[in-house]
Amino acid sequence: MNGSEFVMRALAANGVNVCFMNPGTSEMRFVAALDAIPEMRAVLCLFEGVCAGAADGYARVAGRSGCALFHLGPGLANGLANLHNARKARSPVIALVGEHTTSHLKFDAPLSADIAAFAQTVSDSVESVGSGGELARAMERTIANAGRPPGQVAAIIIPADISWSSVPGEIPRAPAVVRTMPDDTRTAAAADLVRKPGAWILLGGTALNPRALRSAAAIEQRTGARVAIARNVPKVASGRGLFQPPQVPYFPEKAIEFFGSAENLILVEAETPVSFFGYPEMPGCMIPESCRTFQLARRDEDGTAALEALAERCGALRSEVLISDPAPVASRASGMLTLDDIGATLAVMMPENAIVSEEAVSSAAVLLKHLRSAAPFEWMPVTGGSIGQGLPVAVGAAIARPDRKVIALEADGSGMYTAQALWTMARENLDVLIIIIANRRYAILDIEMRRAGVSEMGARADAMIDISRPELQWTAIARGMGVDGVRAETVEDFRKHLCASLKERGPKLIEAVI
Ligand SMILES: Cc1ncc(C[n+]2csc(CCOP(=O)(O)OP(=O)(O)O)c2C)c(N)n1
Secondary structure, three states: OEHHHHHHHHHHHOOOOEEEEOOOHHHHHHHHHHHHOOOOEEEEOOOHHHHHHHHHHHHHHHOOOEEEEEOHHHHHHHHHHHHHHHHHHOOOEEEEEEEOOHHHHHHOOOOOOOHHHHHHOOOOEEEEOOOHHHHHHHHHHHHHHHHOOOOOEEEEEEEHHHHHOEOOOOOOOOOOOOOEOOOHHHHHHHHHHHOOOOEEEEEOOOOOOHHHHHHHHHHHHHHOOEEEEOOOOOOEEEOOOOOOOOEOOOOHHHHHHHOOOOOEEEEEOOOOOEOOOOOOOOOOEOOOOOOEEEEEEOOOEOHHHHHHHHHHHOOOOOOOOOOOOOOOOOOOOOOEOOHHHHHHHHHHHOOOOEEEEEEOHHHHHHHHHHHOOOOOEEEEEOOOOOOOOHHHHHHHHHHHOOOOOEEEEEEHHHHHHHOOHHHHHHHOOOOEEEEEEEOOEOHHHHHHHHHOOOOOOOHHHHOOOEOOOOOOOHHHHHHHOOOEEEEEOEHHHHHHHHHHHHHOOOOEEEEEEO
């Protein structure tokens, strides 16, 4: 077996049977190997940022490792921003990177680059395979590293000559490592803390599933401790019937106010909350200086089981949990479309079990407020602050769960970073509804400008935030990549298009102009 076939068979044997690819000359043998390995599904993406984000979305939804294949250093470099987001999400992602043949490395040929240096910026583990004899063990370590809780980007760099030469060794089976449960002493200590005034519980990582949320609700209702969701979490179960604690606000003033009463913060697969950016005269840490933190479950531990154990200790596990669902806000019957109309209409129409890839940026808060009354869904926000994640993550999610509707809530500026994802959605006929929030600006930067004390922007500064000239034609962009696109400027249009698209399967884009 040659090296590339070995790699593909090793991945498939370990349950990694989807690979998002953008290959080049040095990866030709990987492409050729696909014909012999039907159990490996290869998905072509037209930009590496899409491969990386799709592998992340796949991992978050499938609950197992995603995989992406990149062409040498430059190909990997194009994928770095979304690998960065995957790293922050703690998604298990295997990055396969082709390298020049070992004998060619000395020439500093045009595509030569320090691949390991690029990979190290986003990966906790980087394997550079030096010979065919090293491949089996390197693959085993890579697969194991990616999947080891809490999950990581694990890169493996494979020279072309190793991919085409026969390699020794058995197909490895990487041992699955399960999350461990924090010991009793930690649960006991947390049980003391939650009963005290000023106790807060911050949920992150995988502890945002219905079981974890139910336990958190029971603890809150029994003890009075307050529960919050960390920012930049990979996936949250939301909607009617579920406990929907508030999320830590984005801007530091609000976040500091939010935690104002906190005396003890119990962290469940979460870290001490810090603001996204540093601002003059503003602390970076969002909890009061006097507030103590206590790690009930680390990012690599089982936060769900820890919450259950804590609920049990508080005598709350079997108690009834009261969930008061917010009443849906009726959307207006007609008029020019606003964010509230989009949110209210979506909240009523969104099908149960939808997966929402959300990159709505300045529109997120309003949309998510409405979606609190929607049928249960899973929400996946941007994790690492690097925009261009939403559409690729939707690709991966739709491949992981073809039985569920995926809805991408996408800001128009962010959507342009990785618009090529639309082509993969069309080619694979993925069941994704893309709603582009077309506000024609980098609107969040308007807010940041005001925060920077600039009350009146000059024309030159405004030109860096205004994206209306020329106006992006999202319906044409979509059609050009094989996705049916429609535009909605009124409430009536939006409702009509949403209703029609939710009845259909396959990719569809609505440009919602606000
Ligand atoms: C990779 C990357 N480049 C640039 C930025 C800086 N940035 C943050 S938000 C933003 C513009 C967002 O505009 P849009 O997606 O249209 O959303 P809106 O603010 O209008 O809601 C930019 C450029 C970033 N976060 N990540």
